[in-house]
Amino acid sequence: MIVNKLIIKNYRNFKEAEAELNSSLNIFIGDNGQGKTNLMESIYIASIGRTFRLNSENELINFFEDKSSVEIHILKNNYKIKIEIILEKNKKKQVFINGVKLDKTSEMIGVLNNVIFTPDDMKIIKGSPVERRKFINIDISQIKPKYKYLLNKYKKITSERNILLKNYYTKYENKDIISIWNDYLVNTGTEISLYRSEYINKLKKYATNIYSNITDNKEKLDIAYFSNIGSITDREEVKKIFYEKINKNFNNEILRGISLYGPHKDDLIIKINDKECKYFGSQGQQRSAILALKLAEIEIIKEEAGEYPILLLDDVLSELDNKRKSYLIEHIKGIQTIITCTDDHELNILTKDFNKKIFYINEGRISSILN
Numbered sequence: 001m002i003v004n005k006l007i008i009k010n011y012r013n014f015k016e017a018e019a020e021l022n023s024s025l026n027i028f029i030g031d032n033g034q035g036k037t038n039l040m041e042s043i044y045i046a047s048i049g050r051t052f053r054l055n056s057e058n059e060l061i062n063f064f065e066d067k068s069s070v071e072i073h074i075l076k077n078n079y080k081i082k083i084e085i086i087l088e089k090n091k092k093k094q095v096f097i098n099g100v101k102l103d104k105t106s107e108m109i110g111v112l113n114n115v116i117f118t119p120d121d122m123k124i125i126k127g128s129p130v131e132r133r134k135f136i137n138i139d140i141s142q143i144k145p146k147y148k149y150l151l152n153k154y155k156k157i158t159s160e161r162n163i164l165l166k167n168y169y170t171k172y173e174n175k176d177i178i179s180i181w182n183d184y185l186v187n188t189g190t191e192i193s194l195y196r197s198e199y200i201n202k203l204k205k206y207a208t209n210i211y212s213n214i215t216d217n218k219e220k221l222d223i224a225y226f227s228n229i230g231s232i233t234d235r236e237e238v239k240k241i242f243y244e245k246i247n248k249n250f251n252n253e254i255l256r257g258i259s260l261y262g263p264h265k266d267d268l269i270i271k272i273n274d275k276e277c278k279y280f281g282s283q284g285q286q287r288s289a290i291l292a293l294k295l296a297e298i299e300i301i302k303e304e305a306g307e308y309p310i311l312l313l314d315d316v317l318s319e320l321d322n323k324r325k326s327y328l329i330e331h332i333k334g335i336q337t338i339i340t341c342t343d344d345h346e347l348n349i350l351t352k353d354f355n356k357k358i359f360y361i362n363e364g365r366i367s368s369i370l371n
């Protein structure tokens with residue numbers, strides 16, 4: 001799958017911009033604040049349907065306009081696909097695939113898969129479990145269409161169940177109602193845990209191998225799934241333990257008024273040489289770990305979807321030392337990649353053998369140069 005062209009209108013600081021992309025490497029150079037991350041975000045939106053930044057949809061539309069659009073032309077198995085997103089102030093966003101309007105944004109997921117790597121991704125290592133759940137959720141959603149549906153359902157279940165727990169003693173019949181919500185929680189929660197377990201096993205397989213390569217086999221990365229239900233094995237076994245946990249801790253749940261067990265409490269434990277990377281890893285080790293995770297993501301999507309995702313590297317090269325940079329560049333051959341940076345000097349040396357296209361971004365305008 002290749003992105004051939006993108007056309008963005010009134011998106012953030014872009015008025016009207018267009019870029020015809022190269023099938024291998026595309027480098028966008030620009031000073032700070034010119035629109036590099038905005039451009040990456042527009043491609044990401046055409047892939048996942050929402051931003052990776054903390055903005056509301058209205059804020060994506062140019063300050064002086066009411067309507068914005070992102071149009072991406074891709075070639076997938078020799079078949080042309082046009083993804084179009086229309087954002088209008090205070091209205092629900094609209095998504096079109098080859099001109100056909102989708103009922104739900106989630107239906108677009110899987111058409112254009114992406115892996116994005118930004119300096120902010122360090123929070124996957126250093127941040128709270130919420131960040132790590134977000135990371136695995138976005139990934140699994142791209143390759144397993146049912147997963148996103150299960151997540152939304154589970155969110156509703158826990159919030160309804162929490163309301164019931166808070167008001168448990170107000171009505172006698174709540175005693176019967178809670179058992180229905182327990183079933184919902186266990187059934188949907190178990191499915192999510194099984195998806196996560198499968199995904200994390202793959203992540204572990206690829207990332208540990210990549211990490212050893214980055215460190216010339218000197219260091220060992222380990223990744224484990226932490227679930228407060230216990231180890232996630234066989235579906236029936238997981239359900240059995242899940243019920244045991246909530247039955248045993250039911251009084252505590254009522255006291256706290258929240259659901260205490262299930263995948264909403266999951267975490268990913270990342271260790272280097274048997275020590276938790278979050279607390280004991282050096283900056284360099286943490287960067288290598290995140291690089292290994294990102295490269296592993298690419299391989300998992302390839303394995304599951306049958307083709308490589310596009311790779312978006314937003315201003316990360318300057319954060320990596322030469323060894324990691326070379327490793328990364330070496331491993332993106334054959335993957336359509338979009339890189340943004342402020343200075344292309346080093347990149348030029350590293351990518352001298354690449355078929356590439358170079359663009360400049362300046363105040364929301366894109367220009368390309370022939371090379």
Ligand SMILES: Nc1ncnc2c1ncn2[C@@H]1O[C@H](COP(=O)(O)OP(=O)(O)O)[C@@H](O)[C@H]1O
Pocket residue numbers: 011012013014030031032033034035036037038039059060061062063064
């Ligand atoms: N909705 C918007 N309308 C117009 N400009 C915006 C909007 N949102 C952000 N910007 C501008 O975009 C610029 C930042 O762009 P960004 O892509 O983050 O820069 P960088 O090139 O450093 O990655 C800022 O100048 C900011 O004011």
Ligand SMILES: [Mg+2]
Pocket residue numbers: 036037038315
């Ligand atoms: Mg930026």
